[in-house]
Amino acid sequence: MTIDDIMQIPPYSLGKDEKGKILTERLVDLTEHHRENCPEYRAILEAMGYDGRKVRNYKDLPFLPVRLFKELSLKSVPQEEVVKTMTSSGTSGQAVSRIYLDRTTSANQQKAMVKVVSDFTGSGRMPMVILDCPSVVKDRRMFSARGAGILGFSIFGAKKIYALDDEMRLDVDGLAAFLEKYNGRDILLFGFTFMVWQHFYKELLRLKGERITFDLSRGILIHGGGWKKLVSEAVSPEEFHKRLKDVCGLDRIHDYYGMVEQTGCIYMQCEYGHLHASVFSDVIMRRPLDFSECGIGEKGIIQVVSVLPESYPGHSLLTEDEGILLGEDDCPCGRKGKYFEVLGRLKDAEIRGCSDTYAVKFGEKYDG
Amino acid sequence: MNNTEKYNQAFMETFELKAEQLPGLEYQAIPAWDSVGHMGLVAALEDVFDIMMDTDDIIDFSSYEKGMEILSKNYNIKF
């Protein structure tokens, strides 16, 4: 099955066996493709003693630690075919990942994302409020994770406004006028979890004290980026949802999990609060001691695989996040595939321990 | 202005091009027609023709000619 065939499959329609077969075939092909076209990747596979003939299942394929994209410039296409470079967010002074996209990979990322998100929001486009500032997409050749997220979701917006100015202040009048204009219609809101809380929710709460309120009961909020920055505020996902509902009536709220290294393959949260893997990607929870696969309900490090990356060898990656597989093919929402929960980032010491294990297991040392 | 002129103008204003540069133009072939520029073009076309395009059509809109085909086939705009 070619990537174009895979892109035609409804994202949550395949059960374990069928999906496993398609993933195995595609991911083995991608491993071979990157081995041929990315010298650094080839060297890594050789150091691991990788033998493609022994692979029976995509779960047997090697995975790269995500931080390798911070240390090496990994691409499987000539530089002149790169149309877009994405960078991970990182605090200043920290190394950032660089992900190189050619036309095909970039287009497939957008297609996959549309299929995945449409399953939750419907395929129609909606007036859209971006809960961020316009300057985040200013540098068009070089996208941050935030910029890439906004850009990817922009396709769902028929008319768009940025709710914040470049000083992160809520544009109260602009938002009021926008909501007035599209009164009675569903409104899509998109932003990063921390930004939504810090610069949107808190401002709405303050305004409510001044008797200025917004009705977002027709809103659908999609947010991602993780809860790490909200830990200090002691905000749980349940609390986040409840407080937003209290302040503006917003009730359709979907968190998502995703990373710039596998843009397009996002894991959307369903009505039951579960993150779902689509047919375009999968998660495998691994035990930190030996990287064996965890069972359902067992905490592990999240490996992500994606059928999309052709221009860089990022089809099988070990993240630095912990998660729990909750089940497969039997979520009450009716979507097939794995569903899971993300617990958050590993601590630095755990990441170091993990790269030591990785070194022992694969005979190479990559500690960043 | 007829529909072809409106269509061309949306391209020319979004990407700062002249009419003679449009035939054969493909998505990602010039820096201005990147994914950001693409959404700008869609917004300009939606305004000038008073339509709302489907996400699938936005994705399939891969060249100047393909765009015309999509608009005439799915949005009943005659060129």
Ligand SMILES: [Zn+2]
């Ligand atoms: Zn579900």
